[in-house]
Amino acid sequence: MSYSYILFYKPYNVLCQFTDDSLHSNQRETLKNYIEIPNIYSVGRLDLDSEGLLLLTDNNRVKHRLCEPSFAHPRTYWSQVENIPSPQALRQLQQGVIIQGKKTKKARANLLINEPELPPRNPPIRYRREIPTAWIELQLTEGRNRQVRRMTASVGHPTLRLIRVKMGINSHLELTLTGLSPGQWRKLTDLEQKILEKL
Incomplete structure (x- = not known):
C-alpha cells in the first residue's frame, strides 16, 4: 500500500x-x-x-x-520572548519547570545571538518600544498542551511568536x-x- x-x-x-x-x-x-x-x-x-x-x-x-x-522524538522551536532571558532562566528551562502541576522533561534551551530570518507574521506581534525581545531555541521531547508558551512564561518571559522549525525522526x-x-x-x-x- x-x-x-x-x-x-x-x-x-x-x-x-x-x-x-x-x-x-x-x-x-x-x-x-x-x-x-x-x-x-x-x-x-x-x-x-x-x-x-x-x-x-x-x-x-x-x-x-x-x-x-516513550519514543521521545525531538522537536525544535524558535520562541520570540519578552525581555532578554538570563543564563539562570535558560538553565531553568533546560532542567525542567513546573507547568500545570508537573515538571517538564529536560530540554535544550539557548539564546539565539542573531534574530532568525523569518517571513513577517500577519498580523505582526505587538510592539512595545520599552520592552526588548529575544529569540530562544528550545528542543523538547514531549508535547504537552501549549508547553513552550507555559515554559517561557514560568521563567518570566512570555512568548510572543512561536515557530516549530525541526522534527527529529531518528x-x-x-x-x-x-x-x-x-x-x-x-x-x-x-x-x-x-x-x-x-x-
Whole structure:
C-alpha cells in the first residue's frame, strides 16, 4: 500500500485540522484551505497561534510511532520572548519547570545571538518600544498542551511568536522548514519516506 507524507509550513491563525465546527468557523482558516489531499491527518498539533512545521500522513502506524511519548522524538522551536532571558532562566528551562502541576522533561534551551530570518507574521506581534525581545531555541521531547508558551512564561518571559522549525525522526532523518514558505507544502522525498517507514 502506498501512503502519503506531506510537510507543511503552517501559517499563523490556521487551525491544525481540516474542519472547524466552532462558532468561529467562518473566520478561521483550516488545513483544507491549503491542502487538497484526502484522508491525511497531522502528526501532533500546532496551536492556532503557532506557526511552522507540520507532518501529515495517512499512515496510522507512523503517526502513532511519532506521537508516542516513550519514543521521545525531538522537536525544535524558535520562541520570540519578552525581555532578554538570563543564563539562570535558560538553565531553568533546560532542567525542567513546573507547568500545570508537573515538571517538564529536560530540554535544550539557548539564546539565539542573531534574530532568525523569518517571513513577517500577519498580523505582526505587538510592539512595545520599552520592552526588548529575544529569540530562544528550545528542543523538547514531549508535547504537552501549549508547553513552550507555559515554559517561557514560568521563567518570566512570555512568548510572543512561536515557530516549530525541526522534527527529529531518528539519527538519519531530521525534517525541517527548509525550502518552504508559510502556506506551502511538499511531499517527502523517496529517501525520507523510506527512513520514516522503517521506524
